[in-house]
Amino acid sequence: MTPSTTVRVSGVGKVFQVAGGSRVDALVDIDLDIAKGEFVSLIGPSGCGKSTLLRLIADLIQPTGGTVTVNGKSAHQARLDQDYGMAFQQSGLFEWRSVERNIELPLELKGWDKARRRARSREMLELVKLTDFATHMPWQLSGGMQQRVAIARALAAHPELLLMDEPFGALDEMTREHMQAELLRICADTGTTVVFVTHSIPEAVYLADRVVVMSPRPGRITGVVDVGLGRDRTELTREATAFFERVTEVREALRGGDIGAGAQGIIDR
Amino acid sequence: MFPLSFALVAAAWEIYKWIGPVDGGSVFGVNVLPRTSDLAMPHVWDMFSRLTEPEVRGNPDSVLHVVAIATWYSFRVALLAFVVGTALGVALAVMMARFRAAERALMPYLVVSQTVPIIVLGPLILSLLAYASRDLATETWIAAVILGVFLAFFPVALGTLRGLKSAQATSLELMDSYAAGWWTTLRKLRFPAAVPFIAPSLRVAGASAVVGVIVSEISLGVKGGVGRKIFAYGQEASSDPAKLYTAVFGAAALGLVMSIIVVAIDRRMMRNRPQEMA
Numbered sequence: 305m306t307p308s309t310t311v312r313v314s315g316v317g318k319v320f321q322v323a324g325g326s327r328v329d330a331l332v333d334i335d336l337d338i339a340k341g342e343f344v345s346l347i348g349p350s351g352c353g354k355s356t357l358l359r360l361i362a363d364l365i366q367p368t369g370g371t372v373t374v375n376g377k378s379a380h381q382a383r384l385d386q387d388y389g390m391a392f393q394q395s396g397l398f399e400w401r402s403v404e405r406n407i408e409l410p411l412e413l414k415g416w417d418k419a420r421r422r423a424r425s426r427e428m429l430e431l432v433k434l435t436d437f438a439t440h441m442p443w444q445l446s447g448g449m450q451q452r453v454a455i456a457r458a459l460a461a462h463p464e465l466l467l468m469d470e471p472f473g474a475l476d477e478m479t480r481e482h483m484q485a486e487l488l489r490i491c492a493d494t495g496t497t498v499v500f501v502t503h504s505i506p507e508a509v510y511l512a513d514r515v516v517v518m519s520p521r522p523g524r525i526t527g528v529v530d531v532g533l534g535r536d537r538t539e540l541t542r543e544a545t546a547f548f549e550r551v552t553e554v555r556e557a558l559r560g561g562d563i564g565a566g567a568q569g570i571i572d573r
Numbered sequence: 574m575f576p577l578s579f580a581l582v583a584a585a586w587e588i589y590k591w592i593g594p595v596d597g598g599s600v601f602g603v604n605v606l607p608r609t610s611d612l613a614m615p616h617v618w619d620m621f622s623r624l625t626e627p628e629v630r631g632n633p634d635s636v637l638h639v640v641a642i643a644t645w646y647s648f649r650v651a652l653l654a655f656v657v658g659t660a661l662g663v664a665l666a667v668m669m670a671r672f673r674a675a676e677r678a679l680m681p682y683l684v685v686s687q688t689v690p691i692i693v694l695g696p697l698i699l700s701l702l703a704y705a706s707r708d709l710a711t712e713t714w715i716a717a718v719i720l721g722v723f724l725a726f727f728p729v730a731l732g733t734l735r736g737l738k739s740a741q742a743t744s745l746e747l748m749d750s751y752a753a754g755w756w757t758t759l760r761k762l763r764f765p766a767a768v769p770f771i772a773p774s775l776r777v778a779g780a781s782a783v784v785g786v787i788v789s790e791i792s793l794g795v796k797g798g799v800g801r802k803i804f805a806y807g808q809e810a811s812s813d814p815a816k817l818y819t820a821v822f823g824a825a826a827l828g829l830v831m832s833i834i835v836v837a838i839d840r841r842m843m844r845n846r847p848q849e850m851a
Contacts, residue, residue, distance in 0.1 A: 364749050383752050390750045396743035399847055400765045409761070413751045443847040 309376075310465055310497040311338040311361055316370030318356055318523075329522035330356045334370070336516065336525065340464070343491060343498045345508035345515045347554065353523025354501045355469055361499060362390060362467050374465060386414060388465040389458030393473045395450040397442040397457075404429065404438040407457045414461060428456040431490055448479040452486065459494065466491075466498045472507065481542070484510055488537055505558070509533075509550045510542060517557040527557035583617045590614045615815040620822070623815040636819045643799040644823035647786055650714050650798065651831060654721025655782040659775060661722060662729025669730075670737040670763070671755065687727050691720050691785060695792045713795045721785035725778040732774025736767025769846065772839040779835035783828050799823045 318331040331353040346354040363379040374382035408421040432452040472480045517527040590609045598606030624637040669676035703710035748758045790800025802820040810817045
């Protein structure tokens, strides 16, 4: 493992035991290296195991086989050290805490004193451009603003790695594109490595350096698309020919990943 | 609004007393309409004027004075029952949330416990206290507290348990990602998430504590309590009907004060929460 590798997933498999004793291969034989500072999107149809893979990296579930290392240590140790921040489709903000106290939650759990926490939450609020809303309650904010608070919370402890599970999935298209641009800006500012789960092809391409294409039954990686659009992406990027070419490439990779098996999965369920 | 509604109730009482049959009315031989004689239904103003008169002849203390002291006594007993019952309910809920086995083992007992009439339990608890120590047997108020607790803990235990389980999966995963332990998660997530469930259960617990205490004061004759006054004045009702109602007013005031307290607690707990929850 080179020092610049933030996440290394090697030979990982995950088997779920379901009711009735049958086994489901959620993931088989996953190998994936993510470099420091890299932005990787995981894309695939429902049931392809992209969220499972994210949770394996986060050590929220344990692999049945293989190893996951984060920052050169076991995923378990990385979780204990709070080496990563996490954001979900639901913002998961605590409704009884003000915006700033939500952002301070991970710092509280790290045992930071109040002054230090407050200083950091101010900094994070500036980063997500919500300085005026520090003392608001989450339910007084729009969905997009709540998601920005969730990102601020995920980044509060300055983790090197950000794990995101369809964080913009519940937002409307306009807010979503705005949030994507904001996320790219934040990542450029902080140099954070990101693993981003999505089922939107344009979103995956617009955000990522690499798009990892997955397919179900069993969950596996069927292709990796190098986006190569550079780091300075603007709203114009969305209209560039190169952007559409990558979108097409990802779409074809998804199709090549056996749409039939995906459909089969839906029928079985 | 309360003075207005009180006036309406008083007016309804007086109007029925005025137009209703003095000896009551029966339908198919069953007495359904209450008698309206002064013995059965004293005038509202008599109830109030009775408050200012001496409690017993030759005693300078007014009924108001005696009933107020008795109500204050019962209030403190009920408040203690409410506090202890709430603490017990929360403790049981935390235990059941922590250990699934505890929930399965305890829950049937908790449910059954609420079906036992407390009138029956009063003497039982008193005799258990007597077994424990002779001194305890004379402190009947302890039995009243225990019965108040017995009624009050249940809604709190159920509400808190539901609340502790209401934390969202995403939030639990988030705490997991911070490597937060069970107790930290309880303190930072499960407990605050349970507040919208605990707050209304406290309202029920407050009312239950009052009922438990007053009923056990009546059945055990707890000296000093307003329940005892209701019982004692009830026995004098054939000669002094208005007096009974003075004690009933005391008990009603007790319930009212308790509900004001629990509503205040509820409001305090629910401030800064989403408005539609209130």
